[in-house]
Amino acid sequence: MGAYEPLRHHGAKLSSPTRTSVGAFFLIRAILLLLIYVVLCLALLYLLLCFSPRGSPDNAVTTLLQYITISSGDGGGGGGRCDYSEGRWVATAGHAGRYNGTECDVRGSEDCVRNGRPDTGYLDWLWQPTSCQLPAFDAAAFLAAVRGKHVAFVGDSMARNQAESLVCLLGSAFPYHLVYRDPKPRKRKFWRWAFPTHGVTVSVYWAPFLATAAGRPENYSIQHNLVYLDTLAERWSADADTMDVVVLSQGHWFWIPTIYHNGSEVIGMHNVTGLKHTDDIGLFSPYRWTLRMALERLVGSGNRTVVVATFSPSHFKKAWDDPTTCTRTRPYEEGEKEVGGIEGELRSIAMEEVATASARSGGRGSRVEVLDVTKLATMRPDGHPGVYMHRDPFARGVPERLQSDCLHFCLPGPVDTFNEILLQLLISRKQ
């Protein structure tokens, strides 16, 4: 297994066959483009020289050079910004097997290898954006980009999933230690790790609505959430001034029955039965309001990078306790699966709120980015733990009912790609 291969230094290329053939593809494409370019330039030169009555050859060449300078766009990768959101998963042996989840102490239910998941093909995929390349994760480059800083993940368990992936990716190349974690597994709402070589801390703040919430988030035997749309959840908002890079990731809890408050006033609910005289306000408006409130808090003050992760969908095909509810072992093929309507709408809201917050900051102070993972996550039904959220689930035969996790990703797994993109966002120029 490629789990212990040391990570390459910044800029170095992976040398697996598929990576090479992808590289060759880009090289051939570049040569072809260059040839077309040369032919066009010669034709243009010919036109300018022969049909411009007053043009001297010198002028023609100057015009040509100007044209070349102006139009020499960046094909992605270098200084230009790449769109990582569209692309496809390409088979690349061992690409995602960069660490051992047991050694970096990931949540047990996401340690698929340890739990006995027999197929490992889900580790063999590379996200290939349509118009550029996404470099493999580079721990040295990441830590250099956030030297001396506090990187915080705020949101639901997908925020935690991504944070654990980041700690494992960094921790496979640099020393680190756990600074704090709530001792009781069911009560874990706050974690912090330190990477002393670079003075970096990474934290997770569990706040599934970003806003203050009670009810089910406090006690799972309560069937609905109580969310207060006028206040941010206490722990993360109290620490907000200490955060230099913040990744916001929420969405899944908005599906669950919820009663929404504004101060002491009930302003709406979603899917709560038996609550008279209260409108169902759905999930889109509350998702937008809570995100907006969080962005106002983070962007309005300080000088930080705020990254909003778009919705990463689950892949439950059957009942949650049917052992065959998510058993795919390959990503969807292009065209086999489209981003769902609700998921697409949540993604759009995130992009709109980021655009609004970014315009409000006016290029000064904090920078706001979208980590657009909806499409790439939609295509990975194979990357969830499924029944391998349990250790050796079939040790005593195949049970009729068994809970599956078709929401979080195995670690290592597709969520590592979220951090590959996060790194590129952090090191790209501010626009």
Ligand SMILES: *[C@@H]1O[C@H](CO)[C@@H](O)[C@H](O)[C@H]1NC(C)=O
């Ligand atoms: C991962 O690490 C654990 C603990 O060191 C070890 O027991 C296990 O064999 C390792 N797994 C793999 C796949 O290397």
Ligand SMILES: *[C@@H]1O[C@H](CO)[C@@H](O)[C@H](O)[C@H]1NC(C)=O
């Ligand atoms: C959780 O809620 C249930 C049902 O409302 C209640 O009986 C129980 O005491 C609560 N548990 C805690 C720890 O608050």
Ligand SMILES: *[C@@H]1O[C@H](CO)[C@@H](O)[C@H](O)[C@H]1NC(C)=O
């Ligand atoms: C909550 O109430 C305040 C004050 O009346 C109002 O400005 C705000 O828009 C309300 N928020 C929501 C989400 O309705």
Ligand SMILES: *[C@@H]1O[C@H](CO)[C@@H](O)[C@H](O)[C@H]1NC(C)=O
């Ligand atoms: C509302 O909740 C019920 C059961 O709690 C569920 O079957 C239904 O799909 C939910 N409806 C919506 C719109 O979320």
Ligand SMILES: *[C@@H]1O[C@H](CO)[C@@H](O)[C@H](O)[C@H]1NC(C)=O
């Ligand atoms: C924000 O921080 C960046 C990098 O640390 C720095 O280049 C920039 O000048 C700072 N901007 C403000 C407004 O302080």
